[in-house]
Amino acid sequence: MKESLIDVKSLTVENLVQIFSLNVLTGENQLHKLITQPRSHRPGLEFVGHFDFFPTERVQILGRKEITYLHKLSIKERKLRIGNIVKYRPPCFIVTAGQEGLTYLTQYCIEEEIPLLCTNELQSTSEFILKLDNYMVKTLAPETAIHGVCLNVYGMGILIRGKSGVGKSETAHTLIGRGHRLVADDIVVLKKLSPRTILGTHDVKTKEFLSLRSIGLLNVVRLYGRKAFQDETRIAIDIELTTWQKDTLNNELEHESKFTEYMGVQIPHIEIQLQPGRDVAGLIEAAANNWLLKQQGYSAAEEFMKRLEAEF
Known part of the structure; x- marks a missing residue:
């Protein structure tokens, strides 16, 4: 049985923008960043300071649950929580459609040169993650x-x-x-x-x-x-x-x-x-x-x- 290897395909943030028709809120000049991990991550424990198992190389997804939590924080507390995450510089953040009031998040992503993306379709976060992970697993x-x-x-x-x-x-x-x-x-x-x-x-x-x-x-x-x-x-x-x-x-x-x-x-x-x-x-x-x-x-x-x- 003859088997020949094929070069491993590369995946960039720009590929996700094109495939899923994502809006680029910031980081237009950083879309060349490589994505090496085939699954995304929803930060949860990281917002409360637990980073022992934070998968920093994964695409980070912010849905209604995460954004609602951030909105409820004071300006000082929000700066601390977001700052602790963006300093790890993940490939990108993707915010699911329908989320508003992201000015503060945009600013932090600009400072750390992290692409901030937003979905177009009004679909649940879990549904989007399922499609995204399926695509990344097959591609990588x-x-x-x-x-x-x-x-x-x-x-x-x-x-x-x-x-x-x-x-x-x-x-x-x-x-x-x-x-x-x-x-x-x-x-x-x-x-x-x-x-x-x-x-x-x-x-x-x-x-x-x-x-x-x-x-x-x-x-x-x-x-x-x-x-x-x-x-x-x-x-x-x-x-x-x-x-x-x-x-x-x-x-x-x-x-x-x-x-x-x-x-x-x-x-x-x-x-x-x-x-x-x-x-x-x-x-x-x-x-x-x-x-x-x-x-x-x-x-x-x-x-x-x-x-x-x-x-x-």
Whole structure:
């Protein structure tokens, strides 16, 4: 399995301004500041002087709760509370829409050269944070690229790998015809979102395209509609298509679990040998459904053995 690293993407305050259509209240010349942490932070304990675990490198969010608290303070107390936070110079402050009376906050941000931003949409702070963190986690996630095909089958991400010409794209085309969705063909970009989560997506250039030998390049959305494509999916199974090897497959009740590791995350691995007449797409569907049943605690092999034991 060949894996090639992709340069880690950088994220700046200006990127957030553009993506979320934020208003820049101050710090227009500081929008180049880099954001290195994938999650934001709402200062709470910091306002009362507790800084032992203050994540200074995170984007700081000020919602109605925080702004209301600051408004209630005396000028002297407010200066102390805000001053204790801005001196750490976080990448930026984002105030959720609907907050007023921010003149004092603007002044402190100007003095410390910290961008102060404000949302346009009248949405709750928690809703905005959910969207913001989701974007930052995906953008800053470690990435790698592999040669293969990625699909969403029955709601779960499937990687299909194998040597060039083995039939990966043809199998993907069959699965699309059965109602499943293409995510990426040829180059699959994998993002590590957490120690247990790998997200599969495309590299933009190949988005919606499927390459078939003897046919050429297909745009699956134009051919089969929007339902034939999905932008990203969480990877659940890694399937490798290999050439048929006589006498290597046995009718075992349950195969020993195998895994493929991507960026330190282990993904269940299945090898499917190819032979004329084998319904590879059907086997992949069966593997997907069987994996889902295992996640729910069901094992066909265990049930079968219980039935045998009940006979004696």
